[in-house]
Amino acid sequence: MNQFGGNxxxxxxEIIVEYAKAYLIIMNKQPWAKTLYFDGFAGSGLIEVDEGEEVVKGTSLRILEIQDPKPFDKYYFVEKDEKIKAALEANIQSNYLGKNAHVIQNAHIVQADCNTKLIDMANFLKENNKFRTLAFVDPYGMSVNWESISALKNLGIDLWILVPTGLGVNRLLKKNGDISDSWLTKLETFLGLPRQEIKDHFYKTQVINTLFGEEITVNKEKRTITKAGDLYKKRLGNVFKFVSEPFVMRNSTNSIMYHFMMATNNRSALNIANEVIKPKYRL
Ligand SMILES: C[S@@+](CC[C@H](N)C(=O)[O-])C[C@H]1O[C@@H](n2cnc3c(N)ncnc32)[C@H](O)[C@@H]1O
Incomplete structure (x- = not known):
């Protein structure tokens, strides 16, 4: 069971499920297209909320429930943890075995790293151009490499991605700019940018003339979490034609934890994503 919580x-x-329903209504009018739902961080299918007080269905089980106007043709669930992957298999079986042959036959569940499978999916879509994909990438931390995202260029994918701006990027950006080599490497891998560019983006360097010569001070820019969200949106814009407004997720003290956004090559898909996100801003 996955444990995390909050509204x-x-x-x-709700955003991803609502979007998936709208997506399937549109794809239903394009009978030549095959639909694939890709979930890169699938979890067990069940989520404990309110410190275990309540168990709710996770996204994977909610997506499998969609039947109207049609279900996805294929589902591909990626989960790195062996036990959680087995739990997802068991939860799908217990919900659908003997009840829905389509789901049982077409839900593929693999134990793997999301990065590898994003690249495999890109290769699959290049060879199978009738497939259109809705991808959901929902990590806890900075585990999605930019290389995996850039592999998705020019493909029929609508990608919803949770970007750990506050809980990830900002934590590595130390106040005085003295970031360890391993953290800089992490930032480079995550953002797909060289470290100097990252430093220039998030820090201000000032040279002050003092009695004893020049003194260089490095200060972190203000609103770096928002800047990280804007930067990731811009980076996605180099791979996809359009990127939605982000849904900004805050904790109980109003600090930003994540930016959740959708990237696509289809303008109508962008409009739908923005419509779906809009009411959630009021949280
Ligand atoms: C936030 S939870 C997923 C929740 C799920 N998306 C939902 O809405 O029900 C993240 C899951 O990703 C798995 N995970 C962590 N790193 C991974 C990776 N590199 N590739 C694939 N799965 C990973 C974790 O074991 C965990 O179950």
Whole structure:
């Protein structure tokens, strides 16, 4: 069972499910297209909320429930943890075995790293151009490499991605700019940018003339979490034609934890994503 919580978890799941329903209505009018749902961080299918007080269905089980106007043709669930992957299999079986042959036959569940499978999916879509994909990438931390995202260029994918701006990027950006080599490497891998560019983006360097010569001070820019969200949105804009407004997720003290956004090559898909996100801003 996955444990995490808060209204934003529910809001995020509602966004992706609402979007998936709208997506399937549109794809239903394009009978030549095959639909694939890709979930890169699938979890067990069940989520404990309110410190275990309540168990709710996770996104994977909610997506499998969609039947009207049609279900997805294929589902691909990626989960790195062996036990959680087995739990997802068991939860799908217990919900659908003997009840829905389509789900049982077409839900593929793999134990793997999301990065590898994003690249495999890109290769699959290049060879199978009738497939259109809705991808959901929902990590806890900075585990999605930019290389995996850039592999998705020019493909028929609508990608919803949770970007750990406050809980990830900002934590590595130390106040005085003295960031360890391993953290800089992490930032480079995550953002797909060289470290100097990252430093220039998030820090201000000032040279002050003092009695004893020049003194260089490095200060972190203001609103770096928002800047990180804007930067990731811009980076996605180099791979996809359009990127939605982000749904900004905050904790109980109003600090930003994540930016959740959708990237696509289809203008109508962008409009739908923005419509779906809009009411959730009021959280
Ligand atoms: C936030 S939870 C997923 C919740 C799920 N998306 C939902 O809405 O029900 C993240 C899951 O990703 C798994 N995970 C962590 N790193 C991973 C990776 N690199 N590739 C695939 N799965 C990973 C974790 O074991 C965990 O179950």
């Amino acid at each position: 934003w978890t529910e809001a995020k799941m």
